[in-house]
Amino acid sequence: MSRQPSISADKITMDLLPQKFGKAGVIWTSILIVLCLVGLFAYYRQLTQGLVVTAMRDYASWGIYISNFVFFVAISLVGSLITAIFRLANVGWRTPLTRISEIIAVSTILFASIIIIVDMGRPERFTHLFLYSRLQSPIMWDVIVITTYLTLSILFLYFPLLRDLPALIKNSKSGSGLQKLYSFLGSFWKGTAAQFHISEKATTIISVMIIPIALAIHTVTSWLFATTYRPGWDSTNFGAYFVSGAFLVGAGGVLIAMYVFRRAYKLEAYITEKHFDNMGKIVVMLALLYLYFNVNEYLVPAFKMKKAEEHHLLGLFTGDFSILFWTTILLGMILPIVILLFPQGRRPMPAFVMGILVVVGAWFKRFLIVTPTMLSPFLPMYDVPESYMHYWPTWEEWSITIGSLAGALLIITIFARLFPIVPIHETIAETEIRKPEAV
Template sequence: MAEDKIIQDLLPQKFGKWGKIWTAALVVVCLIGAFAYYRQLRYGLVVTAMRDYVSWGIYISNFVFFVAISLVGSLITAIFRLAGVKWGSPLTRIAEIIAVAAIIFAAIIIIVDMGSPERFYFLFTHGRIQSPIIWDVIVITTYFFISILLLYYPLLPDMKILLRFRERSGEGLHKFYKFIGSFWQGTAAQFRLSEKAINMLCIAIIPVAFTIHTVTSWLFATTYRPGWDSTNFGAYFIAGAFLVGAGAVVVAMYVFRKAYHLEKYITESHFEKMGRILVLLAMLYLYFNVNEFLTPFFKMKESEAAYLNGLFSGDFSAVFWFAILTGMIVPTIILLFKKGRKPLPVMISGILVIIGAWFKRYLIVTPTLLHPFLPMHDVPASYRHYYPSWEEWAITMGSLAGTLLVITILVRIFPIIPIQETIIEQHETGK
């Protein structure tokens, strides 16, 4: 494939009609979320349905979901690069962009949950190292900067190419490319230095990513409550994060492949391989779910009986079985068959995984908070149940739309598939 043809195929494209409609729709949802947050700032957290017992609600569910999605950066980028998995090259940029967008909104939703945003500043000025919350702040901040660098360094060789196509990018973007990448000359010394920096980041981001999910799980597990009092939570969170991260990548692969006609670069072989990875991760996460619930189910301690009954056959049973079936079992059944690992079925499986993962995070938070060790006595009826207010739903949907908007903007600015890496690989394979 000619070098010029690869460049023309992979250069960022301007939004067409549907791209503008999509972006406008996301902006509208974000604005509705911003209005709901304004109401929360003005009137306080009383506008939410959170009370003394359910003091976290869907905000923290959303936080755990975003943190899980962000692990995709270390799964696809770091592990594939370090393991020398060449077929994963077209997917690395997609994974890096998703990781950056997700970790941004993981931090934002925590600020939203605090009520008064200035409290976030106090975490840095009055944080106590004895608290798992400050551990979370440290590792998320570290992960954010490593993710930014892991997106930026592989972009540098593409900057030189993008600077040659002023008419395609527009004057504004051309100035931006010049600002962030004009120093890149493409010399052998720069390539060696860049490769070394990327490898160091790949090595660093894996333990940091594992630490994020372990520390997040500790926020729950160090609290002596039914459903959270578990030594399995760290591995349980990591397995779930790998699954939903991979699900996000396959959905993005399909959308970008269709929207930008990248069939030559994101091939059916990529979906076949990612489908196999999804099966492995879904079965691994299913194992941890069985491990998480089977042992306490057999023990059936009095403190956990109401919680478990609520999940398996009570108020939360419909959501629980929906999350298990949608997020793990159905995708596994689809992807076990060769025809199920074609692009469309893999994309559908990825969507099911993401939906199931969001509801699974909701179930991690809410049922436990509604089953405290000390039984509820003489409290208003609203304290015994939790139904998110419209403000909570609007802010949650706004944060999800904001993540998609960041991804949309980044793929408009930067090539979805690394151009320089693709050219080098084409030369090496002689295609």
Template sequence: MSSNKIITDLLPQKFGKTGLIWTAILILLCLNGLYCYIKQIRFGLGVTGLRDYASWGIYISNFVFFVAISLVGSLITAIFRLTGVEWRTPLTRISEIIAVSAILFASLIIIVDMGRPDRFWHLFVYSRLQSPIMWDVIVITTYLTLSVLFLYFPLLADIPILIKNSKPGSAIQKFYKFIGAFWKGTAEQFRISENAVKTISVMIIPIALAIHTVTSWLFATTYRPGWDSTNFGAYFVSGAFLVGAGGVVVAMYVFRRAYQLEAYITDKHFNNMSKVVVMLALLYLYFNVNEYLVPAFKMKKAEEHHLHSLFTGEFSLLFWSAIILGMIVPVIVLLFPKGRKPFPAFIMGLLVVVGAWFKRFLIVTPTMLSPFLPMHDVPESYKHYTPTWEEWSITIGSLAGTLLIITIFTRLFPIIPIHETIEEMEHSKPEKHEAN
């Protein structure tokens, strides 16, 4: 495949009719979420379904989900790069933009959950390093910074190609020249960029593990049934890697179909990523067994209500659906070669991602409704949690915002690295010649 062919195939394309409709829908969902957030600021958290007992709801569930799926950047780009996985190239930028957009909205949804946005400033003015909340702020800020750099440095090599192939004097060409003003494409710059990416790859892995471990400590250091666990760090991290891998599989299929990238995102990539999903799903299942079997075996009085609500009670349908459809079914389907084809793998990836979101909901809500002291002399509404229209609108708006960032990014930049792909193709030519 020639360099010109690769450039033509991978250059960002203008939105067609479908793309414009998709973008318009995302913008409307974001605006609806913004309207509901303004309403929440005006009238307070009383517009939500949050009450004295269920003081955390789908905002926190959404936060944990965003933090989880953001770990895909370190999984695909950092770990695969450091271990020399050769087929990672078409997936790196996909995983990086998912990571950046997800961790950005994780930061925003926490501000939404605070009720008054000025309280975010209080985290810095009145912060205490003894608090796990401040640990979370520190690691999220660090991870966001590293993720942006991880996205930006490999993108520099594609900037001259984008400038050359954009309309002279256009706004988009000026934008490319601005963000890559210092990049001359010299051998020394490539060497520095490569060393920077390797350094960030090493740095981002412990930060990625820390961000979800610290998030789990926000729960585990709170003395409540279902959260009083030393298993939470590994439980959260394994689940994060699973949803991240599932998210990449979904994105691979969407970009492959939308931009006709069958020659670059091949069946081999779906086959390999499906195997990764199986491994991570089995690992997460193992930690789920640990998380629920031990307290179920002991059946302490405080844990009894919580476990019954999950296994046979109010949340049982959601719980077993998340376990079976979000973990067990994908493992069974993806174990077979036909299940690792693009479309079945895409469906299994969707199940993993949707199941993961509801799994985070199940980590938060049932525990809040199972306090150590029984609920007496309180309104019936305090014993249940049902998100209001405003909560759902803000949550859906945040999810739409994440997708909007990814959508706009693919309109401006190639979703598969052009320079790396050309370099990879050129290196593979001598090997093919020798094999012949």
């Protein structure tokens, strides 16, 4: 379990430098591109024909675009969790995970803003949000915090990346486009003490600042729901509920990414079983926390069974959504808790599977937060065609949603192709400091 003390700085650099796609990499990237193109085609149809191509109607006026948006916002919290919180808490083993989580944060928050434009009936009027912005609306608050979080996350990705750029410039083909990109991004990084000092200062500032901003995007996103009267959304608990769910899905996402990058880039020496073990424990803690909020969200209103809530809750517990609801709770929360409690369960492979369960469960959890509530209005659903009373997405909606998920993965993939996914400089520095000791 200990890192070989004999490992040299050169070896680390060579190990961690971005590598060309292998066969699997090419296939993976091609699939993602195809999925994106299908999504784009579906969006073209939506643009030309209107939102009528979706299954959304006057009762279910928000659908999987919104739940997917919430999912993206949620998973993006991981950037601040691993990088900022672990950094401030001085968690030593975080180094190989920081860049992974930060690129997940950047790509998902970017697609969160894209998917929200996809949901708009009049995307060409996007500028109205700035021309006529109205601070009373929680949507404006969301626009503001998401823009802020995106900017901060990019900076948070960039500052530590600077230190790796000299190695990248040195090891790329001179005169190639790639080298030009690296030079553009960081030819000025000379690694002087003054530069280090500034960079260190900047990273600390961001670490502190990104935590409240990250909490704000989840809280404000939850307010898009909690500021309405609707059953299932009308909760003062919603901010905390969303934040805890976001922590969980983010941590699950990191488990998946750790496993994939470890396999694809042969990083076993850097992303060790110890990392899976630690992350597994964190996922258990976060899943328990999220489960706690879920019990609050469902048990308390179910105990009272107010008339307005009744249709919504029964739909989840025993009605149309019950299979999905219980599957999500069992597979997305309880099973990962049980499995990851055991040391064997925290080994890379099972931890990876639990990560997938957590993330997929989280996606459907967002669906269950949005759709059943929309279909539980105060006045009964009436005087509309039968199709208005149900919601199941059309192929266009699925394609756009899957395309957006593929797009986020594509950004991560391309980033990993261009930049070291495990920070080179920091790893070397840490190895030198703790040479004899085990992690």
